[in-house]
Amino acid sequence: xxxxxxxxxxxxxxxxxxxxxxxxxxxxxxxxxxxxxxxxxxxxxxxxxxxxxxxxxxxxxxxxxxxxxxxxxxxxxxxxxxxxxxxxxxxxxxxxxxxxxxxxxxxxxxxxxxxxxxxxxxxxxxxxxxxxxxxxxxxxxxxxxxxxxxxxxxxxxxxxxxxxxxxxxxxxxxxxxxxxxxxxxxxxxxxxxxxxxxxxxxxxxxxxxxxxxxxxxxxxxxxxxxxxxxxxxxxxxxxxxxxxxxxxxxxxxxxxxxxxxxxxxxxxxxxxxxxxxxxxxxxxxxxxxxxxxxxxxxxxxxxxxxxxxxxxxxxxxxxxxxxxxxxxxxxxxxxxxxxxxxxxxxxxxxxxxxxxxxxxxxxxxxxxxxxxxxxxxxxxxxxxxxxxxxxxxxxxxx
Amino acid sequence: xxxxxxxxxxxxxxxxxxxxxxxxxxxxxxxxxxxxxxxxxxxxxxxxxxxxxxxxxxxxxxxxxxxxxxxxxxxxxxxxxxxxxxxxxxxxxxxxxxxxxxxxxxxxxxxxxx
Numbered sequence: 001x002x003x004x005x006x007x008x009x010x011x012x013x014x015x016x017x018x019x020x021x022x023x024x025x026x027x028x029x030x031x032x033x034x035x036x037x038x039x040x041x042x043x044x045x046x047x048x049x050x051x052x053x054x055x056x057x058x059x060x061x062x063x064x065x066x067x068x069x070x071x072x073x074x075x076x077x078x079x080x081x082x083x084x085x086x087x088x089x090x091x092x093x094x095x096x097x098x099x100x101x102x103x104x105x106x107x108x109x110x111x112x113x114x115x116x117x118x119x120x121x122x123x124x125x126x127x128x129x130x131x132x133x134x135x136x137x138x139x140x141x142x143x144x145x146x147x148x149x150x151x152x153x154x155x156x157x158x159x160x161x162x163x164x165x166x167x168x169x170x171x172x173x174x175x176x177x178x179x180x181x182x183x184x185x186x187x188x189x190x191x192x193x194x195x196x197x198x199x200x201x202x203x204x205x206x207x208x209x210x211x212x213x214x215x216x217x218x219x220x221x222x223x224x225x226x227x228x229x230x231x232x233x234x235x236x237x238x239x240x241x242x243x244x245x246x247x248x249x250x251x252x253x254x255x256x257x258x259x260x261x262x263x264x265x266x267x268x269x270x271x272x273x274x275x276x277x278x279x280x281x282x283x284x285x286x287x288x289x290x291x292x293x294x295x296x297x298x299x300x301x302x303x304x305x306x307x308x309x310x311x312x313x314x315x316x317x318x319x320x321x322x323x324x325x326x327x328x329x330x331x332x333x334x335x336x337x338x339x340x341x342x343x344x345x346x347x348x349x350x351x352x353x354x355x356x357x358x359x360x361x362x363x364x365x366x367x368x369x370x371x372x373x374x375x376x377x378x379x380x381x382x383x384x385x386x387x388x389x390x391x392x393x394x395x396x397x398x
Numbered sequence: 399x400x401x402x403x404x405x406x407x408x409x410x411x412x413x414x415x416x417x418x419x420x421x422x423x424x425x426x427x428x429x430x431x432x433x434x435x436x437x438x439x440x441x442x443x444x445x446x447x448x449x450x451x452x453x454x455x456x457x458x459x460x461x462x463x464x465x466x467x468x469x470x471x472x473x474x475x476x477x478x479x480x481x482x483x484x485x486x487x488x489x490x491x492x493x494x495x496x497x498x499x500x501x502x503x504x505x506x507x508x509x510x511x512x
Contacts, residue, residue: 043468055470059444066488067492075492111499125418146408147406159406171412171413171415172413181412184408256410352417
């Protein structure tokens with residue numbers, strides 16, 4: 001495991017650093033170095049995750065994770081209770097069959113419910129802004145690290161910032177500043193910002209490793225090539241490489257800064273994973289190339305048109321008998337939405353900039369997968385508890 | 399951002415969201431105050447963490463420097479204890495936001511608590 005901060009230092013000379021990194025890469029396939037507790041080692045890592053650059057920033061992010069968890073539990077429960085009082089005041093039952101606009105109109109101006117939304121969003125904004133400030137104010141150091149790793153292996157990096165990217169990938173999803181495409185440190189911000197989402201399960205890519213280990217195999221057991229579409233910072237792609245060390249593994253994403261950071265992490269860990277800035281609907285791979293094509297919670301960030309094109313492209317590049325498993329939120333058998341559930345879904349869409357989530361729930365992704373020609377099993381295996389099951393196989397005769 | 403235009407870039411144009419303009423509490427300044435009180439909590443917790451580390455270093459090493467503080471790695475027991483303290487502080491300080499406001503009165507409404 002390379003320690004990028006120790007190796008690079010502030011304003012590191014890239015040429016010199018390349019030599020240092022190259023010399024160390026051969027030793028990098030071991031598990032991450034974890035500083036012994038109670039020691040005075042450099043800031044080091046928590047698991048696979050390099051610690052933030054200073055204690056104050058780390059502590060502030062730590063607090064915001066706690067606040068977010070509290071807002072999602074105690075404060076959200078209070079808002080739910082309040083919504084039930086409001087419904088009762090209108091002569092409606094808790095499970096009243098309201099449309100989303102009706103639920104929003106009924107609830108959005110209540111002070112407690114509005115406070116819960118405001119508090120959650122303020123926390124989210126504070127977290128992103130704190131991270132953005134760190135990476136942009138110290139951009140020379142962080143860019144030097146990226147530049148040093150860009151041309152290093154064992155895996156490859158392909159960037160295409162001038163590609164005509166469709167508008168749907170350009171939004172500031174989750175109000176991340178610049179989104180996944182518009183800030184050089186999108187990958188850095190995403191990695192540390194999602195600590196609040198994973199609540200302690202991000203230091204070793206825990207969920208991604210779990211998903212990779214549960215990924216179903218083609219019936220013939222052959223896994224030579226794997227693609228992770230919408231790979232982000234490459235957490236699932238790297239976990240798949242660890243499970244299938246002899247496979248050719250690719251991760252593609254529209255976010256150039258995301259795959260650049262993914263490549264940096266792969267270099268540090270000595271993992272032979274290829275990352276490319278490409279679209280899921282225009283992957284550039286040959287027909288029938290992959291044994292497994294997957295994605296990790298991506299489709300709810302994709303437009304309806306993009307979704308159809310993604311599935312069509314997957315059908316083209318998965319080999320007969322191969323697996324297509326796009327993991328995402330549950331679409332089949334999900335519980336009926338309460339009025340408060342409708343409201344939360346709305347503000348998450350409108351103010352947390354989950355631009356495509358509402359349409360994702362209407363897209364009929366399972367049907368699209370069947371219509372493309374896959375055989376779909378919606379019963380097993382479950383890759384991530386509570387998430388949707390979309391285990392598709394390309395028929396052998398296709 | 400670095401001022402070097404010649405550095406390799408991976409970012410491209412994006413569509414700016416409008417969440418910064420959102421007002422939930424009837425007055426944008428009250429919305430701002432919510433952000434402020436959460437930010438202050440984060441600052442207080444940062445100082446609390448630092449204090450805990452300083453106390454530990456003085457107890458175990460008999461001295462403390464900035465470098466020792468920044469480089470300190472807590473034990474699993476310390477991580478768990480500090481996380482519990484943090485979560486307790488969050489509930490203690492912010493719990494009032496979750497109080498039942500069903501009987502709340504607008505400003506200026508006559509007091510009528512019979």
